[in-house]
Amino acid sequence: MELTDDTLRDLHRRMVRIRLFEEAAGRLAEANKLPGFLHLYVGEEAVAAGVCVALTDEDQITSTHRGHGHLVAKGGDFNRMMAELMAKSTGYCKGKGGSMHISDLELGMLGANGIVGAGTPIAVGAGFANKYRDNGKVAAAFFGDGATNIGAFHEAANMACALKLPVVFVCENNEYGEFTPRHKTMAITDIVDRAVGYGMPSVMVDGMDAVAVYEAAVEAVARARAGAGPSLIEAKTYRYYNHHGVQNLGLKYRPDAEVERWKERDAINGIQARMAEAGVMTPDQAEAVWAEIRADIDAAIKFADESPTPDPSMLLVDVYSQNVEAL
Amino acid sequence: MTATEVEVRQLPYVMAFNEAVRQCMREDENIFCAGEDIGAFGGVFGTFGGLQKEFGERRVVDTPISEQAIVGLGVGAAVMGLRPIVDLMFMDFMCVAMDQIVNQAAKLKYMFGGTARIPLTITCGGGAGLSAAAQHSQSLEALLCHIPGLKVVVPSSPYDMKGLMVSCIREDNPTVMVKHKRMLGVSGPVPEELYAIPLGVANIVRPGTDVTVVAYGRMVSEAMLAAEQLAEEGVECEIVDPRTLQPLDSATIVASARKTNRVVVVHEAVRFGGIGAEIAAQIQEEAFDYLDAPVGRIGAPFSPVPFSPVLEAIYIPNAARIADGIRATFGRPARSV
Numbered sequence: 001m002e003l004t005d006d007t008l009r010d011l012h013r014r015m016v017r018i019r020l021f022e023e024a025a026g027r028l029a030e031a032n033k034l035p036g037f038l039h040l041y042v043g044e045e046a047v048a049a050g051v052c053v054a055l056t057d058e059d060q061i062t063s064t065h066r067g068h069g070h071l072v073a074k075g076g077d078f079n080r081m082m083a084e085l086m087a088k089s090t091g092y093c094k095g096k097g098g099s100m101h102i103s104d105l106e107l108g109m110l111g112a113n114g115i116v117g118a119g120t121p122i123a124v125g126a127g128f129a130n131k132y133r134d135n136g137k138v139a140a141a142f143f144g145d146g147a148t149n150i151g152a153f154h155e156a157a158n159m160a161c162a163l164k165l166p167v168v169f170v171c172e173n174n175e176y177g178e179f180t181p182r183h184k185t186m187a188i189t190d191i192v193d194r195a196v197g198y199g200m201p202s203v204m205v206d207g208m209d210a211v212a213v214y215e216a217a218v219e220a221v222a223r224a225r226a227g228a229g230p231s232l233i234e235a236k237t238y239r240y241y242n243h244h245g246v247q248n249l250g251l252k253y254r255p256d257a258e259v260e261r262w263k264e265r266d267a268i269n270g271i272q273a274r275m276a277e278a279g280v281m282t283p284d285q286a287e288a289v290w291a292e293i294r295a296d297i298d299a300a301i302k303f304a305d306e307s308p309t310p311d312p313s314m315l316l317v318d319v320y321s322q323n324v325e326a327l
Numbered sequence: 328m329t330a331t332e333v334e335v336r337q338l339p340y341v342m343a344f345n346e347a348v349r350q351c352m353r354e355d356e357n358i359f360c361a362g363e364d365i366g367a368f369g370g371v372f373g374t375f376g377g378l379q380k381e382f383g384e385r386r387v388v389d390t391p392i393s394e395q396a397i398v399g400l401g402v403g404a405a406v407m408g409l410r411p412i413v414d415l416m417f418m419d420f421m422c423v424a425m426d427q428i429v430n431q432a433a434k435l436k437y438m439f440g441g442t443a444r445i446p447l448t449i450t451c452g453g454g455a456g457l458s459a460a461a462q463h464s465q466s467l468e469a470l471l472c473h474i475p476g477l478k479v480v481v482p483s484s485p486y487d488m489k490g491l492m493v494s495c496i497r498e499d500n501p502t503v504m505v506k507h508k509r510m511l512g513v514s515g516p517v518p519e520e521l522y523a524i525p526l527g528v529a530n531i532v533r534p535g536t537d538v539t540v541v542a543y544g545r546m547v548s549e550a551m552l553a554a555e556q557l558a559e560e561g562v563e564c565e566i567v568d569p570r571t572l573q574p575l576d577s578a579t580i581v582a583s584a585r586k587t588n589r590v591v592v593v594h595e596a597v598r599f600g601g602i603g604a605e606i607a608a609q610i611q612e613e614a615f616d617y618l619d620a621p622v623g624r625i626g627a628p629f630s631p632v633p634f635s636p637v638l639e640a641i642y643i644p645n646a647a648r649i650a651d652g653i654r655a656t657f658g659r660p661a662r663s664v
């Protein structure tokens with residue numbers, strides 16, 4: 001498979017879109033303009049971008065509490081995302097879900113999730129539906145290192161393998177679950193070790209390298225599409241900000257030097273350097289991408305700001321579906 | 328304030344919990360705590376702050392994100408004679424551990440012909456009001472109360488928190504202690520010495536003659552505000568806080584109902600199938616002839632908890648709605664909009 005210049009530009013654009021969206025969200029949260037919890041994806045952009053570029057718009061993903069990056073990478077609309085974070089009626093979930101439940105079924109984004117690990121069995125269900133309909137689509141599940149400690153993940157992984165479903169498991173191993181380092185909650189270092197127990201092919205990639213993630217994802221997606229069953233991709237990555245919000249609150253649970261070390265390997269800097277060297281995108285052209293996306297973010301904030309809050313009459317709407325007459 | 332009241336130290340709800348655990352752990356080597364981020368970090372709500380520092384990693388254990396195994400760890404260790412306190416962070420996450428709670432912890436004693444003893448305390452943060460949306464805001468206590476074998480504890484003040492938590496820890500049955508997330512910072516008088524409030528004994532928070540308001544958890548403070556409004560309208564409310572929902576102090580509730588002849592039951596949980604329905608049913612069974620009005624029930628509407636602060640504010644029962652519920656038992660019109 002050949003890595004095209006367009007693919008590089010696509011990876012770059014999706015990552016910058018995530019970065020700028022998340023940084024804007026962080027600023028808004030610090031200005032007390034976003035209610036609820038906010039789990040930022042900054043630092044991990046290469047994972048969502050690398051996987052989603054390898055998927056088609058028709059493929060599905062499931063996400064986590066740290067879900068904005070996944071939706072942006074899948075093509076999410078800034079206006080509706082920002083409006084949801086601000087709890088406005090024009091948001092993706094009409095202001096009823098917020099950051100932790102952001103979703104766009106039309107883009108195959110089956111939801112951020114407030115319950116750690118809960119997205120993985122749902123991806124198995126989406127994969128099942130794909131196989132059932134023989135539609136050639138693939139479902140990818142994003143989840144954290146911490147989520148691999150929960151039963152739902154193990155049941156999902158085993159079932160997907162047993163039923164040979166078109167699913168790609170994507171672990172974002174950022175070395176922490178909330179404020180507890182990974183080594184305190186599992187006796188293994190690499191999540192890929194878990195795949196062996198399910199008879200699932202797996203690969204470990206540098207999650208700060210979008211191209212590496214992309215290439216691994218292309219292979220896993222092809223395997224799933226060909227009917228050869230699921231794979232696990234473990235991307236070693238890092239979140240720059242706190243577990244939720246931006247700043248570390250009080251207690252320090254990870255050394256500053258560690259954060260700085262990861263930032264030196266920033267995925268966006270990495271791909272920009274690579275593209276500059278290859279003559280694919282000059283620094284000026286890269287800057288133009290940032291500027292364009294910044295303008296989109298500003299427009300989204302304006303849109304969200306000017307949007308109405310949900311009407312009180314909406315409280316009891318959408319608890320149940322209206323039955324659709326069977327065709 | 329009297330001299331004795333001045334002397335009683337003020338402590339936030341969160342620290343009342345913490346102090347109960349700390350003092351009990353000093354007394355009983357069999358007590359240990361386990362849960363996510365409770366060690367070095369002290370728990371996401373700060374409830375376990377400093378405990379690992381005092382008792383070490385042996386007795387204050389950071390676990391993986393594994394709610395089913397966390398409760399199971401507690402069940403197994405309890406059967407073996409330890410006295411575990413296991414934390415589920417948000418009450419919503421108990422759903423992940425439901426088998427261990429409902430099919431194991433609650434039933435082992437009975438199924439084993441009485442041979443097992445499960446001195447297990449499960450702690451969690453319940454309640455809405457933080458724009459935390461539908462999976463981090465629920466009040467699921469009615470689910471637990473329906474299960475024979477479990478005890479369910481819902482403190483409404485720092486004083487009650489400490490005394491009830493001590494009883495949970497000393498209890499030889501599985502208890503679920505629900506800390507209301509929005510009360511963590513609320514301060515009140517809490518004696519420094521170790522004391523226990525028995526499970527199953529209601530507290531008459533405010534004596535009154537005209538109407539009984541049964542409320543628990545954070546709704547007690549809302550009911551108090553409603554009672555102040557009603558006092559201005561010439562109605563004296565008696566507020567009964569059951570403190571524990573299982574066991575339920577039906578006798579105190581029924582006695583109050585017989586005295587005042589009117590009852591409104593309040594909870595933050597969804598009204599349909601909530602514990603208020605059980606309380607209302609018991610009152611009509613035991614005090615039917617005394618009632619001058621149907622028992623009123625105030626609870627959340629039948630929807631998941633919305634994220635939007637605007638919708639959430641409408642969703643959560645408050646003093647104004649409680650006051651209207653009380654007025655209704657006198658046939659008076661509602662005043663809130």
Ligand SMILES: Cc1ncc(C[n+]2csc(CCOP(=O)(O)OP(=O)(O)O)c2C)c(N)n1
Nearest residue numbers: 066114115116144145146147176177178420
């Ligand atoms: C079932 C469940 N348990 C606990 C939590 C609280 N919680 C939210 S995020 C998180 C850490 C998740 O760690 P990981 O899966 O590594 O994802 P990361 O935050 O590092 O992206 C925890 C414990 C939860 N939301 N759901």
Ligand SMILES: [Mg+2]
Nearest residue numbers: 144145176177
């Ligand atoms: Mg993690």
